[in-house]
Amino acid sequence: MKILVTGSRGQLARSLAERAAGRPEMDVVLAGRPGLDLHDPASVRATIVAAKPDVVVSAAAYTAVDAAEDEPEAAFAVNAAGAAAVAAGAAEAGAAIVHLSTDYVFAGDQPGERVETDPPDPRNVYGMSKLAGERAVADVNPRHAILRTAWVYSPFGQNFATTMLGLAAGRDKVRVVADQWGNPTAAADLAEGVLRVASALAAGAPAASGTFHLAGHGSTNWAGFAREIFAQSSRLGGPSAEVEEVVSQDFPMRAYRPRNSRLSCAKFETTFGWRAPDWRDSCRAVVARMVAKEVPGPTR
Template sequence: MREILVTGGSGQVGRELARFAWPEGWRAHVLTRADLDLSDPAAIAAKVAERPWAAVVNAAAYTAVDKAEGDAAAAWRVNALAPAAFADACRAADVPLVQVSTDYVFDGSKSGAWEVDDPVGPLGVYGASKLGGELAVRTAHPRHAIIRTAWVVSAHGSNFVKTMLRVGAERPQLRVVADQHGSPTSAPDLAAALARVAIRMADDPAAPAGLFHFANAGPTTWHGFAGAIFEAAAARGGPSPALEAITTANYPTPARRPANSLLSTARIEAEYGIRPRPWREALDDILDELIGPTK
């Protein structure tokens, strides 16, 4: 049995990596923060050295984007220093490292989809700390894959789909931002992509390394995404409130969000043959789990 060490077991992606149907002969050893102190480099090094892992997938992150603006030290410990410690330990053990990153490394000013080699320019602490983690991994360990993603949703944890369903059941009308663009990402789909990359890197020392993007296919806005959620939810007997489109300026937050989070998946398609499905298909699967099938 070949084992892959996975962090972030309490998060959306970590939970899906635990639920993923790993191929025969493979198993994920999924850790939560209770299992491993990500602020302790020595503990990280000891965990990586504990057994001959086939690969490490670091899906743990400090994701409280707004809170990070006043809690920079904590965000940097988890998002930058922990990946640095994993990269050091994985290099020493000659174990490939798959690191999850974010669209927030970009400033959102581009009109089209962001390519992996486009200039970065984070707008706040969260994005800067995640970029710090990227740089640490890139400079410390050649056998790495950094996979940026955006707008992650699932049937578990806290995310936009679950928030919309909850508030949509409580209120007859909702105001949703319509000038931020991106592609929703199913956590189960992302987990499958991470698993595929990790397995190939474990099997093939010459497997493609570097930066990749993964998000489900198709552009939308938060307002458009909310409309799709409620349309599909109503078909399942769920809530269907009226929606009002507003601008980012109408909904101020401590952290600035990228106006454009669209990610080009061209490289992960070309190098790993991973072709993300449309986000509406992925949304249907999530709603089937949360509400039930279409009535």
């Protein structure tokens, strides 16, 4: 099975390549700029059609949540029109598509876990653009699986885990919001789920098409997530810091952040027979890699 992934440097793309490395039946190809540019539909089509994949994983996206408030055209160009171009290219190549979306399609102002049938109600431009992308993908390619996820982190690039360890390397106390809740999701676990969905779509399983939630098992707030990162790092001799809990108003952001991003993954678990590990177990594994390899994070 040949899988083409849009985006070559992101957390999910790199994790997919790692996960597939020990599976000879899976050929994962990463396609990014300049060859595949979501601002250029012709380059998207040409790259996908030439690759002749069985499944396309639509992972590349505009993810600058705050900047999107000031440049909505850029966000929609990539997350909506770009996603549509990827879905169209996959359809022309006879391939199914796995499209990654976000918890930000929900307002996050209700208690409990969101399920797939809950009506979307995004409160920021990023969430609106991702919802538009979901709808475009579903309209263009009937062989689609849309996966909403949340709070993705890994040893790669800039994310919450690398940021926290970077800050802990230079200070004794870190202020972290405690009134936003969600499911920390290791990119490696997300990749495992994506590969299972891709296999089911390639095999023609009817139940594999549709919208699903896929995130780490269990939930916490950002402060609790930070404490777990520091506890695991300290255990291995890595950087650690005290967490001071604050509320969202103490960190005003350009874009609204959902207070409750918890997703129910029951539909995914039933359909694909797999559940992501407990987020604490995955956090332990990710932090161990970061400490062992001394993966740097931002210090400001």
